[in-house]
Amino acid sequence: MELRQLEYFIAVAEEANFTRAAQRVRISQSGVSAQVRVLEHELGALLIDRSGRSATLTPAGVAALEHARAALAAVGAVRAAVDEVNGLIRGRIVVGMVASCTFEPLFDALASFHAEHPGIEITLTEDSSDRLLDQVRAGSLGLALVGTPADAPLLSGAGTMSGAGALPEPRAVSGPRAMPVVAEPLVAAVAPAHPLAVRSSLRVGDLVPYPIACLPTGTGVRAVFDRACAAAGERPRVTLEAAAPTAVAELAARGLGVAVLSASMVDDQPDRLRSMPIEDVPTLAALALVWGDTHDPALRVLIRHCHRRFAQPTSTARPTSR
Incomplete structure (x- = not known):
């Protein structure tokens, strides 16, 4: 008894058709039929009833199918275990x-x-x-x-x-x-001409008079900022949202608002943006x-x-x- 014979038998049983089974296992129909007959000969019982328009399981075939599937699954588990040990994971x-x-x-x-x-x-x-x-x-x-x-x-x-x-x-x-x-603090970033650009640090309340540019809800940066605003009892207006931090920074660089981002998102633009820590946002993003x-x-x-x-x-x- 060979594993390929079990594979072909399972294919015929599941497809109920020798032609479709052959297409599934990618060999000729005659090859599938021959190997199933060899399996039946070795077991001493007819597994597939070929008398009708479709290939159906005989009682012996029904009894054999579950064990054939288990045998192939066991072989797959052995292969996976050995592959993992050898670093040949698929x-x-x-x-x-x-x-x-x-x-x-x-x-x-x-x-x-x-x-x-x-x-x-x-x-x-x-x-x-x-x-x-x-x-x-x-x-x-x-x-x-x-x-x-x-x-x-x-x-x-x-x-x-x-x-x-x-x-x-x-x-x-x-x-x-x-x-x-990685984790970083939040900063507020503004264009050099912005009124807040002269500050060395800020608090959430300092942002209230200005439109805010930030990442959308569902991001870590936004979750940290929204939580800090709630804790401070302040309601800055997030009027500009963009999924890309570069877009948020560009909006701020053009004077359209105060960007609230993590530190590394703006620290490579010192000529276009002034960034300041927000003191009452203790949580890192x-x-x-x-x-x-x-x-x-x-x-x-x-x-x-x-x-x-x-x-x-x-x-x-x-x-x-x-």
Whole structure:
């Protein structure tokens, strides 16, 4: 008895047709028929009733089908276990990323992972952080890079983050698991001619008279800012929203409002923007890798790879969106 005979028998049983089964396993119909007959001869029983217009299972075939499927599944499990040990993982992982993000360390991590494990296909998709988290919880995403307040329950117990600190080990929390990769304070950025440009620092209340440019709801930066406004009892007007931090910064540079972003998003434009810390926004805006169930061996290997790559000082990391 050979595995291919079991595979062909399962194909005929599921397709109820020798021609469709042959197309599925990509050999000739005569080849499928011959191998099924060999299997029937070895078992000493007819498995497929060929008398009607469709191929149907005999009672012996019904009894054999479940065990044939189990045998092929067991072989697949053996192959997956050996592949994982040997670093020859195969599979497909869908990775999510907060929209308009150009966090190059993630791209570098995915590129080096692909070089080490070319058998794993990586698919990348963008969305808001809130929706990415929902997809991780639902299992439609294996891994996602999201923006979140650094003190969010998602990161509870994951360790203390700072912009230049070493990363903690990823730790399980209720729901998805998370590993912060970088966190920064919020700043207000204005054009050099703006009335606030002469200030060395600000408070949330100082922003109330001016239109605010910020990332949309569902991003980590916006969540941190909205929470700080509520805590201060202030209601600055967010009149300009853009998904890309560069667009938010450009709006401020043209004098259309005060940009509220994380520090690294504006620190490369000193001639066009003046940035100031917002003193009463104590929470950092973080980028974190999140994942759910890790039954998939390919996903487990990717998570371990990312932890090795990100468990380094992050002072040179320059996220341009979250």
